[in-house]
Amino acid sequence: MGVGHVAVAIGAAKAAPRVNAGWLVFAALLADFLLGIFAYFGLEHATVPPDFASKHYFLFTFPYSHGLLPLILWGVLLGLLISWPYGSARQRVFLVIAALVLSHFVLDALVHVAGLPLAGESSPKIGLGLYRNLPLELTLETVMTLVGAALYWKAAAGSAISRYGVILVTLIVLALTWTQLGLVIPPPPRAMIADWIAFPVILSAIIYGLDWKRVHAESAT
Numbered sequence: 001m002g003v004g005h006v007a008v009a010i011g012a013a014k015a016a017p018r019v020n021a022g023w024l025v026f027a028a029l030l031a032d033f034l035l036g037i038f039a040y041f042g043l044e045h046a047t048v049p050p051d052f053a054s055k056h057y058f059l060f061t062f063p064y065s066h067g068l069l070p071l072i073l074w075g076v077l078l079g080l081l082i083s084w085p086y087g088s089a090r091q092r093v094f095l096v097i098a099a100l101v102l103s104h105f106v107l108d109a110l111v112h113v114a115g116l117p118l119a120g121e122s123s124p125k126i127g128l129g130l131y132r133n134l135p136l137e138l139t140l141e142t143v144m145t146l147v148g149a150a151l152y153w154k155a156a157a158g159s160a161i162s163r164y165g166v167i168l169v170t171l172i173v174l175a176l177t178w179t180q181l182g183l184v185i186p187p188p189p190r191a192m193i194a195d196w197i198a199f200p201v202i203l204s205a206i207i208y209g210l211d212w213k214r215v216h217a218e219s220a221t
Helices: 003-014 021-040 068-111 130-155 160-182 189-220
Strands: 045-047 059-061 113-117 125-128
Touching (some): 068 125
Antiparallel strands (some): 113 125
């Protein structure tokens, strides 16, 4: 899943209004960032199935970045790190960040062909395989984007820059996600690794800058 993770993240600004949405997006995309890191060191990888030209999806070996148990642990670690400065709101922020990290597993379990491990690579793997019907999967992500944008719109009532900026960036990511339908030749593996690492960082940084006005207004109340 692509923009669906971003949609859940910006929608979560309603639940943790004093946390910059850039951190929320990074939490939701942490699994993909880790996939890039582990793939760079040869510990995880993607393979191209024979029907890629018609189905447009990859198969993955990613027990450390996308397994259920590892993501619980990654969520706890990132939640502790980000929530530390928030004082009395620390517990709420921790729960939101940890839930966003874990949401990656839940959403990917809907769309990936069975391959998301519960623990290690030899553990049972799940996946409902919605990627087999990519137009339906992309429609689901579009609906999620609209819901996430609506929640963020309410959360960012104090800043037009944040409202329009974050939602515009999210819609651009949505448009890029739909380009999967036209992808018949898979990108080179090394390029995929670079994308997995760079995309969460760059997108989170952009949204962090756009959301600063909203967080500043929220903190002033």
